[in-house]
Amino acid sequence: MLDTIAAPAAVRAVERGGSADAMWAEVAASGFLDALVGEDAGGAGLPLAVANALWQELGRRAVPLPVGETMIARALLAAAGRPIPDGPVALAVAGQDRRTVVPFGRVAHHVLVESEGRLHLVAAASGDPEATGVTGDLSAVMRWDALPGADAFAAPETGxxxxxxxxxxxxxxxxxxxxxxxxxxxxxxxxxxxxxxxxxxxxxxxxxxxxxxxxxxxxxxxxxxxxxxxxxxxxxxxxxxxxxxxxxxxxxxxxxxxxxxxxxxxxxxxxxxxxxxxxxxxxxxxxxxxxxxxxxxxxxxxxxxxxxxxxxxxx
The missing domain is CATH 1.20.140.10 (Butyryl-CoA Dehydrogenase, subunit A, domain 3)
Structure with missing residues (x-):
């Protein structure tokens, strides 16, 4: 699947600002996004050791999407009983000035942000994403002056x-x-x-x-x-x-x-x-x-x- 959807030409197209919707649709249809979600929440309940093999394959093909991040976010959201959004989710740890570089921030629809020991799911656009200036980089510089607290939940013990x-x-x-x-x-x-x-x-x-x-x-x-x-x-x-x-x-x-x-x-x-x-x-x-x-x-x-x-x- 990854060989088909993430050939070098397709990776370059996304880096240049092309749409990744078709690529993401194939990933979502595969079922891998819920591999870490517990079986009681409708996922596969697989251990990290199994996910590791998939994550290595993503690296082998330079897949230009936050697939692993979305797997982690969906598992944490499901465990906390929170709704799971559609689309790619990036991960971020807010700095002291709430400004941080978010890997795959340019192609994410949502970001799961850790701040002061709590996790907040926010729309990627809410962080006013800016390009890093590095050629082809899909990361984005984001900043949150305030994060919604209503649906926040505790971050993992190790963060x-x-x-x-x-x-x-x-x-x-x-x-x-x-x-x-x-x-x-x-x-x-x-x-x-x-x-x-x-x-x-x-x-x-x-x-x-x-x-x-x-x-x-x-x-x-x-x-x-x-x-x-x-x-x-x-x-x-x-x-x-x-x-x-x-x-x-x-x-x-x-x-x-x-x-x-x-x-x-x-x-x-x-x-x-x-x-x-x-x-x-x-x-x-x-x-x-x-x-x-x-x-x-x-x-x-x-x-x-x-x-x-x-x-x-x-x-």
Whole structure:
């Protein structure tokens, strides 16, 4: 389904301001949007570990819609007994000045906003969305001076950002896997001095490290989604910090191997490397999550191995 509706040409069309309605209709008809909604509310009641596989596929294809965000929002709304709107829903954590960058804000119909421990579902237009100025970026800068309190409900104990973080880690893992494949294919096709550049030992080393980073991001995202919904703070911090660190190196390696052609608008490489950088920063960079994880570790009186076992591999 994703191969059909999210081919690179379709992704570019949405980034340039084209309608995503047909693409969204296919996603909605698939039933995946209610995968995390409890069975008692009409959903599939699937665990995060299953959603992780789908989220990675979204990253592998640079799907230009907040599919994972909508899955999370619908699950939280259903659990709170709130009505679930049609259309794509983005996630946002309001800053102190109520101004924040909302991933996929340009194509969302609604935004689930966390503010002072409460969740508010608002129309995307209410945030006066503005483009970030980055070419092709589907994020939007939004601001809410006041949020409606009538239908607000409690945010998860670990906050909305922890859920968004494990989603970003999965998206990074999927895009990273795609970039490894693209880079290896290009290195085997590009002929220089009479042989494929992939036969050069220096490039082989670069691609080997790139593949290691992609595997690290994948394992970290699986750890982040391996527990309950919502994830623990330690699981979210581990997933996002490891995936975020890998994202920067993978993007740099992909461009190093591709050379000048990789930065051209016509080449598909930039569809994925741009997203790696955006997802790395969204919902907390690795430094933000490393600080959160460090505080958790320092607050524990157990050894590091026991801490990791308890926090990342709960019974």
């Amino acid at each position: 909305l950002r922890a859920l968004a973080a494990v989603l970003r880690a999965a998206l990074i893992a999927g895009a990273a896997d795609r970039l490894v494949e693209m880079t290896a294919a290009y290195a085997n096709e590009r002929i220089q001095f009479g042989k494929p550049i992939g036969r050069q030992q220096a490039l082989q080393q670069t691609m080997a490290v790139m593949a290691e980073d992609a595997v690290a991001a994948r394992i970290a995202s699986q750890l982040g989604c391996g527990g309950a919904f919502p994830p623990s703070l330690a699981a979210a911090a581990t997933a996002k910090s490891v995936a975020g660190k890998a994202a920067a190196r993978i993007a740099a390696s992909a461009h190093a191997v591709h050379g000048a052609i990789g930065i051209s608008e016509e080449h598909d490489l930039q569809l994925f490397t741009r997203r790696l950088h955006a997802w790395r920063l969204a919902d907390g960079s690795e430094s933000y999550w490393n600080r959160r994880l460090g505080r958790l570790r320092l607050a524990s009186d157990t050894g590091s191995v026991d801490f990791a076992r308890a926090e990342l591999f709960p019974a």
